């Protein structure tokens with residue numbers, strides 16, 4: 237009855253069994269839905285999300301847009317109704333056919349690559365990500381699938397995911413965790429020919445830790461997630477796969493050992509030997525140790541074996557802040573990796589030495605970034621400026637070279653357009669650029685026709701995306717305020733909050749001190765004048781503070797303290813709880829201006845701005861991260877605040893806040909409201925066109941993948 241889709245790549249037998257098992261619980265005509273549900277490709281196939289939502293919008297929401305869970309939870313009458321809906325079945329067949337065709341394309345000619353990362357933000361329904369690094373990794377996999385690259389990915393299955401955020405009435409952040417429940421995800425455990433789960437064992441912290449392997453299919457790319465949540469493991473070992481970026485250093489190192497060493501073992505157990513391993517951030521750096529092990533066992537020294545493994549390893553660093561680079565006491569590394577070192581016959585302290593800037597400085601801790609840099613053939617930062625900062629930061633590792641010759645390049649991040657571009661804008665691009673705006677995104681010629689789009693149409697698309705966001709904000713902020721136990725008045729103001737015709741500014745990112753959320757309210761009177769003027773501004777804020785970052789939480793609480801000052805503030809400023817991929821997507825689609833004011837040079841890239849730009853949002857950003865590469869003062873495509881470094885933080889904050897308000901008052905607001913007699917604001921739209929045309933081809937993940945394949949994955953690259 238349910239023949240497994242022939243398009244599933246070899247080795248996916250277990251996923252196809254999962255499809256059959258789900259299909260067997262559905263009325264027969266709905267079998268295609270089961271097949272679609274088990275490949276996240278539906279998430280960026282036009283109509284994919286609507287298909288599932290149309291079965292039951294309510295259950296769709298409750299399942300966090302996880303179709304496997306929703307199909308298991310729908311009532312029999314709902315399923316029967318869907319099974320009799322010819323139009324729905326027709327759409328399902330079309331989507332399944334589109335996905336099958338995509339999966340059946342021949343692979344591109346490129347080195348086989350295994351992409352290791354501690355987090356993957358592919359879709360909100362698979363909660364194994366926290367923020368920017370994960371969103372980038374998710375986009376990397378989706379674009380690799382679109383380009384038919386021979387890439388597999390390796391990560392961890394966190395059984396409680398990343399923390400969720402709730403604020404109380406005082407504005408203080410509280411964290412909670414939700415069980416991930418892997419069997420309800422679009423994931424299947426890898427099994428061998430005899431039907432036994434494929435497992436790997438890694439000695440970690442004196443204990444043999446067993447991990448099973450979940451496969452999540454991201455289009456053509458399999459994402460393998462290691463999971464220690466098994467009855468044969470101790471409580472401690474099971475805790476390794478509990479939470480993303482768990483706080484205590486011992487468990488964190490255990491996660492890294494599992495990801496790196498266990499990840500390579502898992503690939504081997506499945507018969508996968510990639511040409512290149514791409515370490516996306518240093519968390520998986522121990523992968524190189526495991527890849528070196530066969531040579532060590534064959535008699536090579538650790539250094540020689542690593543030199544060999546190094547040839548097949550490339551590394552991307554994401555952290556321009558020294559304190560952000562993970563470091564651990566040498567003894568702790570020896571404790572966690574002791575069993576592995578013994579097994580491989582190497583001295584654990586030699587591993588520690590390779591993770592120090594000064595190898596023989598016994599007081600220096602082990603740094604994962606130093607270890608990754610030493611054991612990779614090529615390394616890169618994630619924006620041009622970040623490359624420069626990284627070369628300065630790690631100059632001491634190549635002390636005999638000039639700083640310009642430190643072997644760290646840059647590949648600027650890019651975003652997966654089909655995942656981020658909103659409906660109205662996608663329709664506009666389809667109509668005016670033709671369907672090649674997706675396939676040919678990296679070619680500047682694709683975007684030339686932007687200039688010819690009539691302003692009325694562009695404005696209508698922007699208004700539509702803003703209106704969708706405003707609806708969402710009203711609904712969500714009412715729910716958030718009710719849950720916080722706010723006063724009735726304030727709750728009610730949420731329902732009036734936000735006007736679909738008002739200039740909408742977004743600030744959504746991790747609440748870390750260096751992101752300087754506080755600049756927005758540095759001068760409260762001036763901020764209130766902007767919010768409450770005749771040409772008003774409305775402001776959306778979202779973001780999570782690290783659970784241990786009390787300063788970050790206090791900052792958000794400080795914002796909340798302002799809410800009673802003027803009646804209007806409750807309607808014009810909204811803090812959205814629980815920033816994640818889905819909230820992020822709504823914000824970048826609907827906001828007119830995306831504000832980014834990190835303290836230079838601490839922003840590695842800042843990819844949310846790229847997502848906003850491809851939706852027709854304009855950037856108001858400090859010249860840090862990606863923005864110095866994109867900002868064009870000759871054909872203005874946004875606004876820039878200076879990106880100088882200054883050790884006097886107080887003075888710099890004062891200048892930047894002043895610049896920010898001045899730009900908003902004198903440039904942003906008048907330009908946005910420059911439309912005559914209800915017509916579109918032509919000056920604004922000229923900037924939007926300049927922004928899309930200059931940014932879309934260069935900051936798309938298509939260009940990013942071209943760069944990674946050409947300059948990093950092919951041997952003899954950088």
Ligand SMILES: *Cc1c(COP(=O)(O)O)cnc(C)c1O
Nearest residue numbers: 367368745816817820842843844
């Ligand atoms: C894109 C994205 C990020 C990264 O963007 P930044 O500009 O670096 O903050 C973080 N979180 C989510 C949910 C995203 O979608």
